Amino acid sequence: xxxxxxxxxxxxxxxxxxxxxxxxxxxxxxxxxxxxxxxxxxxxxxxxxxxxxxxxxxxxxxxxxxxxxxxxxxxxxxxxxxxxxxxxxxxxxxxxxxxxxxxxxxxxxxxxxxxxxxxxxxxxxxxxxxxxxxxxxxxxxxxxxxxxxxxxxxxxxxxxxxxxxxxxxxxxxxxxxxxxxxxxxxxxxxxxxxxxxxxxxxxxxxxxxxxxxxxxxxxxxxxxxxxxxxxxxxxxxxxxxxxxxxxxxxxxxxxxxxxxxxxxxxxxxxxxxxxxxxxxxxxxxxxxxxxxxxxxxxxxxxxxxxxxxxxxxxxxxxxxxxxxxxxxxxxxxxxxxxxxxxxxxxxxxxxxxxxxxxxxxxxxxxxxxxxxxxxxxxxxxxxxxxxxxxxxxxxxxxxxxxxxxxxxxxxxxxxxxxxxxxxxxxxxxxxxxxxxxxxxxxxxxxxxxxxxxxxxxxxxxxxxxxxxxxxxxxxxxxxxxxxxxxxxxxxxxxxxxxxxxxxxxxxxxxxxxxxxxxxxxxxxxxxxxxxxxxxxxxxxxxxxxxxxxxxxxxxxxxxxxxxxxxxxxxxxxxxxxxxxxxxxxxxxxxxxxxxxxxxxxxxxxxxxxxxxxxxxxxxxxxxxxxxxxx
Numbered sequence: 001x002x003x004x005x006x007x008x009x010x011x012x013x014x015x016x017x018x019x020x021x022x023x024x025x026x027x028x029x030x031x032x033x034x035x036x037x038x039x040x041x042x043x044x045x046x047x048x049x050x051x052x053x054x055x056x057x058x059x060x061x062x063x064x065x066x067x068x069x070x071x072x073x074x075x076x077x078x079x080x081x082x083x084x085x086x087x088x089x090x091x092x093x094x095x096x097x098x099x100x101x102x103x104x105x106x107x108x109x110x111x112x113x114x115x116x117x118x119x120x121x122x123x124x125x126x127x128x129x130x131x132x133x134x135x136x137x138x139x140x141x142x143x144x145x146x147x148x149x150x151x152x153x154x155x156x157x158x159x160x161x162x163x164x165x166x167x168x169x170x171x172x173x174x175x176x177x178x179x180x181x182x183x184x185x186x187x188x189x190x191x192x193x194x195x196x197x198x199x200x201x202x203x204x205x206x207x208x209x210x211x212x213x214x215x216x217x218x219x220x221x222x223x224x225x226x227x228x229x230x231x232x233x234x235x236x237x238x239x240x241x242x243x244x245x246x247x248x249x250x251x252x253x254x255x256x257x258x259x260x261x262x263x264x265x266x267x268x269x270x271x272x273x274x275x276x277x278x279x280x281x282x283x284x285x286x287x288x289x290x291x292x293x294x295x296x297x298x299x300x301x302x303x304x305x306x307x308x309x310x311x312x313x314x315x316x317x318x319x320x321x322x323x324x325x326x327x328x329x330x331x332x333x334x335x336x337x338x339x340x341x342x343x344x345x346x347x348x349x350x351x352x353x354x355x356x357x358x359x360x361x362x363x364x365x366x367x368x369x370x371x372x373x374x375x376x377x378x379x380x381x382x383x384x385x386x387x388x389x390x391x392x393x394x395x396x397x398x399x400x401x402x403x404x405x406x407x408x409x410x411x412x413x414x415x416x417x418x419x420x421x422x423x424x425x426x427x428x429x430x431x432x433x434x435x436x437x438x439x440x441x442x443x444x445x446x447x448x449x450x451x452x453x454x455x456x457x458x459x460x461x462x463x464x465x466x467x468x469x470x471x472x473x474x475x476x477x478x479x480x481x482x483x484x485x486x487x488x489x490x491x492x493x494x495x496x497x498x499x500x501x502x503x504x505x506x507x508x509x510x511x512x513x514x515x516x517x518x519x520x521x522x523x524x525x526x527x528x529x530x531x532x533x534x535x536x537x538x539x540x541x542x543x544x545x546x547x548x549x550x551x552x553x554x555x556x557x558x559x560x561x562x563x564x565x566x567x568x569x570x571x572x573x574x575x576x577x578x579x580x581x582x583x584x585x586x587x588x589x590x591x592x593x594x595x596x597x598x599x600x601x602x603x604x605x606x607x608x609x610x611x612x613x614x615x616x617x618x619x620x621x622x623x624x625x626x627x628x629x630x
Contacts, residue, residue, distance in 0.1 A: 030062060032065070032066055032067060032068045032069060033068070034071065034074065037063065037066035037068070037074050037077075038074075040059065040062065040063050041074075041081075044060070044063065047188075047190065047191050047192055056081075056085050057085050060081050060082045060085060072109075073107070073112075076103065076109050076116075079100040079116065080111075080112055080115040080119075082096075083115075083116060083119040084119055084122075087123075090123055090126045090307055090309045092308070094124065097116060097120035097122075100112075100119075101113065101119075104116050110146075111147070113143055114140050114147065115152070117140035118140045118155065121133045121134075125163070126310065126311045127308065127309070127311075129347045129348075130163050130166050130167055130348075131167075131347065133163055134160065134163040137156060137159040137160045138160060140152075141157065141159075144156050150186070150187055151183070151189060154179075154180040154183035154184050155180070157176040157177070157180035157183075158176065161173040161177045161199060161203070162199060164176065165203045166349075167348060167349065168206070168387070169390075170203045170204075170206050170207040173199075174200065174203045174204075177199045177203060181200070194220070194223065197216055197219075197220055198216070198232065200216055201216030201217045201220065205242060205243050205246070206351070210243050210246060210247055214240070214243055217236055217239050217243065218240070220236050221233060221236035221237065221240065230266075230267035233263060234260045234263050234264055237257070237259050237263070240253075240256045241253040241254075241256035241283065244256065245282060245286060247519065248286075250283045250284075250286035253279070253283040254280065254287070257276050258276075258280065261280065270303070270307050273303060274299075274300040274301075275300075275312075277300035278296075278297070280296050281293045281297040282319065284296060285322050285323060285326070288326060290323045293319065293326075294327075297316055297320055300316065301316045313339075314339075314340045314343030314344045315352065317339040317340035318355065318356055320336040321333040321334070321337040321359060321363070324336060325359065330366040333363045337359060338360075341353070344356060350386065350387055351387065353379075354380060357377070357379050357380035357383065358380050364376060378616070384548075385546075385547065388546075389479065471545040473523055473527065473545075474530035474531075475527075476530050477543065477544035478544060479544060479545070479546045481544055482543075482544025482545075482546065482554065485544070485554060486542075486552070486554050486607075486608075489542075489554055490601075490604050490607070492556070493556070498557045499558055499559040499562075500554070500558070500596070500607070501555045501558045501563035501594060501595065501596045501597070502554055502594070502595055502608050503552070503553040503563065503566075503567050503570070503592055503611060504550065504551075504608060504614070504615045505551040505553060505570060505590055505592050506549060506592075506619070507525075507529060507550075507588060507589075508588075508589045508590065508591055508619075508624060509623075510522065510525075510526075510548070510549035511549075517586075521582050524582055525582065526549065529574050529577065529590075530545065532574055532576075533574065535573065536566070538555075540557075541553065541556070541566075542554045552608065553567075553570070563594050563596065564626060564628060567594050571589070571624070571626055575587070575588070589623060591618040591619050591624065592625075592626045592627070593612060593613065593614030593615030593626075593627055594614055594627070594628045594629060595607055595611040595613075595630075610629040611629055613630075614627040614628055615627070
C-alpha cells in the first residue's frame with residue numbers, strides 16, 4: 001500500500017475544486033489596491049468558493065498584482081494562498097514556504113504564521129520525513145489554539161491526523177478527524193467537511209475496517225464525480241484501489257488505478273499521475289505480472305523525481321524488489337529491499353516494514369542466507385504482534401470514543417425530553433385544574449420513558465462488554481480478555497502453588513490460504529479451527545485469539561506433563577477437519593508451543609514468550625507438531 005496520494009494541506013487549501021470559469025473581477029495587470037485585494041482574497045479564502053486549480057492559480061497572480069507596495073500584511077496573505085497552489089516542484093515549494101514563514105514570524109502576523117506553518121510542514125512531508133512534518137503541524141496547531149481560530153484548529157487537526165494515520169496511530173487520527181468534522185460542521189465549512197470524509201475513510205482502511213472504508217469512499221466518489229471535483233475523485237479512486245488490494249482483489253484495484261490515471265492526465269496536478277502509476281504497479285505485482293510492474297514502477301519513480309518528491313522512495317524500492325524477486329532475480333531484489341528497509345526505518349513506518357520483512361526473507365532464503373531469512377521472519381512476527389496489539393488498542397479507543405459520544409447524545413436527548421415534558425406539565429397546571437390529570441399522566445410517561453432509556457442503556461452496556469471481551473470472528477476470547485484471564489490464573493497459581501501451562505497455537509501457512517483462496521475462505525477456516533479446538537478443551541481451560549491466525553490457550557492447575565496430551569489433541573482436532581466444502585483437498589495443521597509456569601515468574605509475558613520460543617522451534621522443525629519450552 002503506497003503513501004496517501006496527496007498532502008492534506010493541499011486538499012484543505014483547495015477544499016472545493018470545481019471548474020467554474022473566471023471571476024469577472026479584472027485581469028492580472030490591475031493596479032495595486034488594498035480594497036480590491038481584500039475583496040479578492042476574501043473570495044478565494046471562502047470555503048464556498050469553487051475553482052479549478054488552473055483558475056485558482058490565475059487568480060493568485062491577480063492577487064499579487066493588487067498588493068500595495070510595502071504592505072507586508074497583504075503580501076503575506078497572498079503568500080498564504082500561493083504557497084499551496086503555485087508549486088509542483090516540491091523542493092522549490094519548500095524553500096518558498098520557509099522564506100514566507102520566516103517573514104510572517106518577523107512581522108508577528110499570527111494568521112499568516114499558522115497557514116504558512118501548515119504549508120511548510122506539507123512540503124516537509126514530501127521532501128523529508130513524516131516525523132518532521134508532524135512537528136510542523138503540531139507547531140501550527142498550537143498557534144491556532146492560542147489564536148482561538150476554530151477553522152485553523154480544524155485544519156490543523158486534519159493535518160496532524162493525516163500524519164498520525166500514515167504512521168499507524170489510526171485511533172488518534174480518527175479522533176483528530178472527528179473533532180475537526182465537528183468544527184467544520186459548526187462553522188458551516190461544507191467543502192472542508194466533505195474533504196475530511198476521505199481522511200476518515202483512509203483511517204478506517206488502515207485499521208482494516210474495510211466495509212466502513214468502502215462505504216465512505218464510494219459515497220465520496222459519487223459526490224466528487226457528480227460535482228466534477230476531479231482532484232478529490234482521483235484520491236477516492238486511489239484509496240478504493242488500496243482497499244481492493246487489501247481484500248485481495250487486484251482486478252478491481254487495477255480498474256480504480258487506471259481510471260485515476262486517465263483523470264490525472266486530463267484534470268489534476270502532476271503528483272497524482274505518478275501516484276496512480278505506483279498504484280498500478282502494486283496491482284500488477286499482485287497479478288504476478290512482474291515485467292509490467294517493473295516498468296510501471298520505473299515510470300512512477302521518474303515522475304516523482306521530476307517533481308522533487310522523495311516521500312515514496314521506500315515503497316518504490318519495495319516494488320522494485322518484489323518485481324525482481326518475482327522474476328527470480330533475488331540478489332538484485334535484496335539490494336532494493338535493503339534500500340526500502342533503510343527508508344522505512346528512518347521514517348519509523350512499522351506498517352511498511354511489516355510488508356517488507358516477509359518479502360526480503362523469501363529472497364534471503366532463495367540465495368541461501370538461511371539465518372538472515374530466519375532473522376527477518378522473527379522481525380516480522382515480532383512487528384506483527386506489535387501492530388496487532390496496537391490495532392486492537394486503537395479499535396478499543398475508537399469504540400470507547402463512539403460509546404462516549406453515543407452516551408452523551410442519549411443524555412442530551414434525555415435532558416431535552418425531560419425539559420419538554422416538564423414544560424408541558426407546568427403549562428397544564430397553570431392553564432386549568434382540569435389539566436392536572438393530564439399533567440400527572442405526563443409525569444408517569446416521563447418515568448416510563450426514563451425507565452426505558454435506563455433499560456436500553458443497560459442492555460447496550462452489556463452488549464458492548466461482550467463485544468469488548470470476545471473475538472468477533474471466531475467467538476473465542478479476544479486478546480484483552482485472554483490476557484486478563486491469564487493474569488488472574490497466574491496470581492491464583494502463585495498464591496496456591498498450583499501449576500499453570502500456556503499453549504501458543506499457530507495455523508501453518510495460513511497466509512497462503514488467504515492469498516490463494518481469498519479472505520472469506522480463510523475466515524471460515526479460522527472459525528472452524530477455533531470451534532474444533534474449543535471442543536477438545538476442558539471446562540476450566542480458556543482459549544483466546546491473539547493474532548490473525550494465532551491463539552493462546554491457558555490450562556490452569558495443569559503442569560507440562562499433563563498439558564502435552566491436551567496440546568496433541570488440539571493439533572489432531574485441526575488436522576482432522578474436513579474442509580472439502582470450502583476447497584477440495586484443503587487441510588489445516590497446527591504448530592504448538594507449550595510452557596509451564598516457573599516459580600520465579602511473575603509476569604504472564606514471560607510465560608507466553610517461552611511458549612512462543614517453543615512454537616518457533618516447532619515451525620523450524622517442520623510444522624504440524626507440539627514442542628515443549630524450557
